[in-house]
Amino acid sequence: MVSTSTENFLNSNIEQQRIIAAIDMGTNSLHMVIVRIEPSLPAFSIIAREKETVRLGDREIATGNLKQEIIERAIAALHRFQEIAQSLHAETIVAVATSAVREAPNGKDFLQRVKAEVGLNVDLISGPEEARRIYLGVLSGMEFNNQPHMIVDIGGGSTEIILGDSHQERVLTSTKVGAVRLTSELIHSDPISNTEFQYLQAYVRGMLERSVDEVLGDLKLGESPRLVGTSGTIETLATIKAQDKLGYEPFTLNGYQFTIKDLREWVNRLRKMTYTERASIPGMPEKRSEVILAGAVILQEAMTLLGADIITVCERSLREGVVVDWMLTHGLIEDRLRYQGSVRQRSVLNVAKKFSANLKYGEHVAQLVLSLFDQTQYLLHSWGAEERELLWAAAILHNCGHYISHDAHHKHSYYLIRNGELLGYTETEIEIIANLARYHRKSAPKKKHENYQNLLSRRDKILVNQLSAILRLAVALNRRQIGAVSKVKCEYHRDVQELLLRVFPANINDDCALELWSLGFSKDVFETEFGVHLISHLESSYTSVW
DSSP: OOOEEEEEHHHHHHHHEEEEEEEEEEEEEEEEEEEEEETTEEEEEEEEEEEEEEOOOOTTTTTOOOHHHHHHHHHHHHHHHHHHHHTTSSSSEEEOOOHHHHHHHTTTHHHHHHHHOOOOOOOEOHHHHHHHHHHHHHHHHOOOOOOOEEEEEEEEEOOEEEEEEEEEEEEEEESSOOHHHHHHHHSSSOOOHHHOOOOOHHHHHHHHHHHHHHHHHHOOOOOEEEEEESHHHHHHHHHEEEEEESOOSSSOTTTTTEHHHHHHHHHHHHTTHHHHHHHTTTTTOOOGGGGOOOOOHHHHHHHHTTTTTTTOOOOOOOHHHHHHHHHHHSSSSSSGGGGGGHHHHHHHHHHHHHOOEEEEEHHHHHHHHHHHHHHBBTTTOOOHHHHHHHHHHHHHTTTTGGGOOSTTTTHHHHHHHTTSOSOOOOOHHHHHHHHHTSHHHHHHOOOHHHHTTTSHHHHHHHHEEEEHHHHHHHHTTTTTTTOOOOEEEEEGGGGGGGGEEEEEEETTTTTOOHHHHHHHHHHHHHHHHTEEEEEEEEOOOOOOOO
16 A cells, blocks of 8 residues: 555656657658656656658759658658657657758748648757757766767768767767768769769768867877767667677667677678668668668768777667757756756857957946846846847857958858857857847848848847847947946836936946947937837936946
């Protein structure tokens, strides 16, 4: 008989458990995992897996666009995934798209259609961000024992090589070599000709060298990291190796190992076979047989360059990393896997340093803009914590365009932020940060601007319109870049649609004339956006500030 206290504990534990679904829209396949999260541990267990081979990477040759028939298949698959997730009572579905959608000119149009027809928000993530989430996925399923590990993930369109330990990722790389991409671009004979095979090997090696150099260059004296392999290509190679050796497929591939000698033997066998012959290999999924040779060559060259004799398989990868990332952002995991906020903050500061941004100046602008944001929240706008964080990042980075040139530096800031490989953010969030920085001066957002057109939704455009207008005020208030304005206080008079901005100087003898002039010059965009009249007043002391 179960005691009342034990029963209450069990019921409480069941109530604490949460079910979510994570979808990885890859170049070759769409994958979904549905997990039960146990916050008290914190951990999660997989209760369902789904896969659909859609081939988003099979794009139109002339334009690079996603093909319409493949878009239809993808949307049908997402509808099915959604129904399964709902049937298992998933509270939310977190979805990400990778290289195929990222590189397609119509990729964002496709995601908008997914939102309209399926009701699913899909985050478009960069190569380094994909690598970071792969690292989180592997870390959730394999004990690192405080030792460095190298991770290789071979996808349809890209290959990620990662170096990380129990505490943090150390090197994140993503290279545009994938099993689907190379098969379509470099393999035109069946079986592959000697000339094509030799070129394939040389091409892969050349493409991977830079990533491998980054990983090996970060190793410290005496470190000898284990190599871990994830995703479909490596799992398939492990399965056919096990079938060949054991005569049956292992119940789980987690922890299964094979050597580079084993791999080379299989590469030599696969290169002599036709698609049909490869499909008949025990353990070979039919659709994987078309691309397995290119994937095996990628792994062979990666292991050779890394100097690794053995690879260990981990069945957790990007989609499980998406789950971990969701747990991080919702405060269900603390320091062991690094809180998401610290990942974002560290990444923003690294980009600021990379482009020689004046960090002291940026931090003061950020202090002012967040104060303005907080004081006008629910009076002039209703944006929340997530949008506030994006505004902070834009404030820190808004002037990084000086790294290229003073002239039109706001436009250069957009470009540098957009291509600066910010971690912890989706492509949509990076686009918003870059646009906020772009509009901290000069022209207000306009429909004809290409960067503004890159914003996916009307909501994102409104967000940029409003928060960039607030950022303009903060930049104006630090015109001399010496922290002349210490604090600001807003007083909103709704009856006359007037915002009084009380400006407090850091030095009571400073009239802040340049800051007030700059504020008057910059306030038009703010007034137009929020429909208010802005009046500023310089305070002579801190009396009754708060």
